[in-house]
Amino acid sequence: MNRINKKLQEDKKLLSIYFTAGYPDLSDTVGIIESLEKNGVDMIEIGLPFSDPLADGPTIQASSTQALKNGMTTEVLFDQLKDIRKTVSIPLIIMGYFNPMLQYGVEAFCKKCAEVGIDGLIIPDLPVDVYNDHYKSIFETHGIINVFLITPQTSEERIRFIDSISKGFIYMVSSASVTGSSSGFGDVQTNYFKRIHQMELNNPQIIGFGISDHKTFSQATQYAKGAIIGSAFVKHLKLEGKTKIEYFVNSLLQP
Amino acid sequence: MTYNINNKGYYGEFGGAYIPEMLYPNVEELRQNYLKVMAEPEFQEEFHALLKDYVGRPSPLYFAKRLSAKYNTKIYLKREDLNHTGAHKINNTIGQILMAKRLGKNRIIAETGAGQHGVATATVCALMGLECIVYMGEIDIARQAPNVARMKMLGATVVPALSGSRTLKDATNEAIRDWINNPVDTHYIIGSVVGPHPYPDMVARFQAIVSQEIQWQLQEKEGTSKPDYVVACVGGGSNAAGAFYHFLEDTEVKLVAVEAAGKGVHSGESAATSILGKEGIIHGSKTLLMQTPDGQITEPYSISAGLDYPGVGPMHAHLYKSGRAEFVAITDDDAMTAGLELCKMEGIIPAIESSHALAIFEHKKFKPDDIVVVSLSGRGDKDLETYIDHFGL
Numbered sequence: 009m010n011r012i013n014k015k016l017q018e019d020k021k022l023l024s025i026y027f028t029a030g031y032p033d034l035s036d037t038v039g040i041i042e043s044l045e046k047n048g049v050d051m052i053e054i055g056l057p058f059s060d061p062l063a064d065g066p067t068i069q070a071s072s073t074q075a076l077k078n079g080m081t082t083e084v085l086f087d088q089l090k091d092i093r094k095t096v097s098i099p100l101i102i103m104g105y106f107n108p109m110l111q112y113g114v115e116a117f118c119k120k121c122a123e124v125g126i127d128g129l130i131i132p133d134l135p136v137d138v139y140n141d142h143y144k145s146i147f148e149t150h151g152i153i154n155v156f157l158i159t160p161q162t163s164e165e166r167i168r169f170i171d172s173i174s175k176g177f178i179y180m181v182s183s184a185s186v187t188g189s190s191s192g193f194g195d196v197q198t199n200y201f202k203r204i205h206q207m208e209l210n211n212p213q214i215i216g217f218g219i220s221d222h223k224t225f226s227q228a229t230q231y232a233k234g235a236i237i238g239s240a241f242v243k244h245l246k247l248e249g250k251t252k253i254e255y256f257v258n259s260l261l262q263p
Numbered sequence: 264m265t266y267n268i269n270n271k272g273y274y275g276e277f278g279g280a281y282i283p284e285m286l287y288p289n290v291e292e293l294r295q296n297y298l299k300v301m302a303e304p305e306f307q308e309e310f311h312a313l314l315k316d317y318v319g320r321p322s323p324l325y326f327a328k329r330l331s332a333k334y335n336t337k338i339y340l341k342r343e344d345l346n347h348t349g350a351h352k353i354n355n356t357i358g359q360i361l362m363a364k365r366l367g368k369n370r371i372i373a374e375t376g377a378g379q380h381g382v383a384t385a386t387v388c389a390l391m392g393l394e395c396i397v398y399m400g401e402i403d404i405a406r407q408a409p410n411v412a413r414m415k416m417l418g419a420t421v422v423p424a425l426s427g428s429r430t431l432k433d434a435t436n437e438a439i440r441d442w443i444n445n446p447v448d449t450h451y452i453i454g455s456v457v458g459p460h461p462y463p464d465m466v467a468r469f470q471a472i473v474s475q476e477i478q479w480q481l482q483e484k485e486g487t488s489k490p491d492y493v494v495a496c497v498g499g500g501s502n503a504a505g506a507f508y509h510f511l512e513d514t515e516v517k518l519v520a521v522e523a524a525g526k527g528v529h530s531g532e533s534a535a536t537s538i539l540g541k542e543g544i545i546h547g548s549k550t551l552l553m554q555t556p557d558g559q560i561t562e563p564y565s566i567s568a569g570l571d572y573p574g575v576g577p578m579h580a581h582l583y584k585s586g587r588a589e590f591v592a593i594t595d596d597d598a599m600t601a602g603l604e605l606c607k608m609e610g611i612i613p614a615i616e617s618s619h620a621l622a623i624f625e626h627k628k629f630k631p632d633d634i635v636v637v638s639l640s641g642r643g644d645k646d647l648e649t650y651i652d653h654f655g656l
Contacts, residue, residue: 059427059559060545062439063283069426081557106281107544111558132283133544157284161446166287181285184446 011099011127012153012176015050016212022234023225023260024214025241026053026103028071029088030080032245037088038095039250045098047257053130053236056085056104063132065188067239071246082112086120093125101155103130114143118150128153128176136170144173155179160200167207174211180204180232182218188239189218193227201231222263266511266587268578272460273549275585277577280459282547285443289451290547292366294461300365301358301468313357314472317390318347320354322473324480324636329608336629339490340639341477341506344613350641351470351502352383356452358469360387363450370394370449374438376403376431377568378410379641380454385419395419398437400430407568410645428562432573435546455499456576459547463504463576470505477636478509485634492629494519495638496619497590498534498570500579502640507588517589519627520579521619523565524592534563535592536575537583545574551583566595566649567615569641593622599653601625602643614641615649 015022025044029037037054044052057072057080064072085102092100102121109117109131121129129152134143136156147154153176158167160183170178182197193201197218204213215228216236228235237260244256264275272278272294280290300306314320323342331338343351356373363371371388373395375381381397388395397414401423404411414421427433435458442451456463456470478488493510495503497520510516525533533539540551545560552574553561565571575583582588593601602618605611613621617640629635643650650656 059561060432060436062436062546063285063443065440066426073427076559083557105544107554107560108558110543111541111554111556133281133547135279135281135287136284138279138281159285159288161288162284163288184285185444186285186440189444 010151010153010176012051015099016177016233021229022050022214023048024051024053024234024236025049026055026236026238027241027245028055028057028068028075029085030057030075030078031071031242032074032249034078034080036250037085038092040253041092041096041100043250043253044257045096047254048261049098049257050234051099051101053101053103053238056082056102056108058105058108061105063186065186065239067188067242071242082108082117086124089124089126099127100125101128101130102126106131106134115146118146118152121152122150126152128155130155130179132157136173140173157181160184164207167204167209171209171211176211177233178209178211178213179236180213180215182215182228185217187217193218193224198227201228205231222260225260264585266582266585268464274578274581277550277580278460278463279549280547281544281549282459283443285446286439289442289446290459296366297362297461297465300362306361306365310358310361314354318353318357319345320472321476321480322346324477324484326484327609330605333608334624334629335631337632337634339481339634339636341473341636343473343502343638343640344611344617344642348383348386349644350379350383350614351473351505352380352454353386354472354505355454355466355469355501356380356383356387359450359452360391360393363393363452364391366450368448368450370396370445371452372396372398372438372441372449373452373454374398374431374434375454376400376434376571377645378403378407378414379569379645381419381421382410382413382417384452385414385417388419389417396441397421398424398434398441400424400428400434402429403431403434403568430562431571432560439546455501455572456504456578457499457546457548457574463548463578466501467504467508467578470501471508473502473505473638474507474509477506481634481636489513489516490636491633492517492519492635493638494521494620494623494635496521496570496616496640497575497579498523498572498616499574500576502638504576504578506636506638514587518582518587519623520582520588520590521623522590522592523567523570523598523619524594525564525566527594528592532564534565534571536563536573537579537590538592540575548574548577550574550577550580566599567619569614569616570619591623591626593619593626597622597625599650602650603654611639612643613639614643615646616640
């Protein structure tokens with residue numbers, strides 16, 4: 009069974025953390041992953057940096073620009089991850105934009121993911137129908153779970169469709185926004201979380217975008233299986249470097 | 264083979280809508296409505312009335328007598344430079360502002376590079392009384408001050424794009440992010456035949472007025488609606504899309520797309536996207552784009568701010584790949600020389616973008632009885648300083 013599915017069966021709310029590979033320094037990728045696992049994080053999204061990240065706010069954009077300057081490439085990332093399964097056992101997901109994967113070759117990319125022990129992919133700009141028509145069988149051959157996004161604007165019919173083709177969890181974008189732009193959840197978000205919760209989908213939901221602290225993490229996980237924290241952690245890395253990851257994770261889990 | 268868009272939003276293998284789910288409802292709303300709205304008689308009536316009375320259409324199809332004599336062929340210039348705001352860009356913004364109103368949007372966003380599309384968007388927003396926010400790269404804001412001032416005078420808010428290379432591609436990213444953050448009340452007026460489907464097709468249809476006029480104007484002047492060649496410059500490709508549109512399926516009309524070679528196609532400072540680009544995804548569209556082997560989008564260079572886009576519209580990618588259009592790359596120097604030649608021989612100061620198309624006559628031999636229509640996409644007022652610097656005038 010894929011590590012993602014196994015993790016989703018655990019009887020707890022899941023904390024998932026995003027960070028940009030090769031940031032703050034090129035060689036930080038593996039150390040950050042190991043440190044996050046050691047401090048109790050349940051799942052990690054490793055950001056493959058892209059020059060034009062359309063769905064990301066300034067924090068993740070800036071980290072991507074820096075990572076690319078540091079020399080991060082698809083090839084380098086896979087090389088850094090080649091022994092990751094010797095030390096890390098939690099689910100690992102690569103989150104990145106479609107063009108770098110297309111240039112690497114989608115088949116080669118999925119194959120390499122399987123080789124190094126990546127469990128899933130989140131590709132914001134790969135549309136559901138294109139995935140379904142062209143890439144689904146490649147992902148399935150290599151046992152890679154493709155995670156789809158829904159937003160407050162996604163219609164019920166489309167959510168049902170996305171649920172029907174999802175194999176792990178659904179990435180619930182908390183509000184109409186790019187990453188890193190929320191300052192807490194109000195009634196609008198809570199009602200949306202409730203609405204999706206009441207749909208009783210087949211796939212559990214993990215909420216991302218706008219989650220930055222214990223309060224927003226608790227709010228999100230009241231209605232969902234877990235929550236993803238990205239920009240807040242990247243900001244932490246910017247300010248503190250790789251130190252105090254333990255402190256950061258604890259501050260999310262405890263009030 | 265067809266050279267037009269298919270019902271899935273692709274030109275051959277190019278096009279589609281590679282967008283984050285956050286944009287899906289916006290783009291889907293547009294996709295479901297654009298053809299329906301454009302087919303409404305009231306829409307067509309309003310669109311054409313504004314093109315006539317506000318933009319000043321039809322733009323003349325001018326027989327360039329002295330230029331024709333020099334190159335021993337029949338050269339016609341399609342005078343988009345005479346439109347209100349000085350370029351073809353206004354054809355599209357008029358169409359899209361009417362579309363936005365039909366869709367009930369009250370906030371308009373746009374991206375701009377040199378500022379021509381920003382000015383054309385600010386103009387139609389003023390005309391319709393709608394809020395207008397234009398994203399422009401920080402570097403472009405500094406080097407295109409007159410157009411920034413124009414946009415402000417027209418009531419638009421100009422927001423600097425501070426990310427990435429701080430030019431057109433980043434301004435486009437910022438506009439897309441704005442649309443993600445404002446999915447309900449906002450319409451994004453894209454300035455070229457780029458972006459996710461249906462934008463390339465919608466913009467091409469609004470610009471198609473150019474080739475429609477060429478057909479009847481040529482009929483009047485030459486007794487045929489068919490030129491032998493249509494020549495247009497291509498950055499994103501909207502003026503070329505408009506000039507080619509009604510000739511796409513008629514292969515007797517040869518299409519020539521002129522890209523900016525910058526300091527030379529292989530100099531490392533070029534915007535010859537079709538030659539240098541590889542298939543990939545940019546701004547929601549599968550097309551040809553300039554990128555690193557790793558799939559990072561690179562920054563193009565051209566002396567012309569309207570041609571330095573790292574991608575090309577999917578229609579043009581298809582025209583290139585299928586061989587339907589001939590693609591020629593013209594250097595900065597050759598374009599500037601051709602621009603100055605038009606000034607001296609015909610009394611017309613062309614935009615540097617258009618000068619690239621005019622440079623075709625030094626690069627390609629035409630027969631004496633060939634009818635060659637060149638899209639003179641814009642006027643050169645905005646480029647005076649560049650001309651002055653280049654020639655030491």
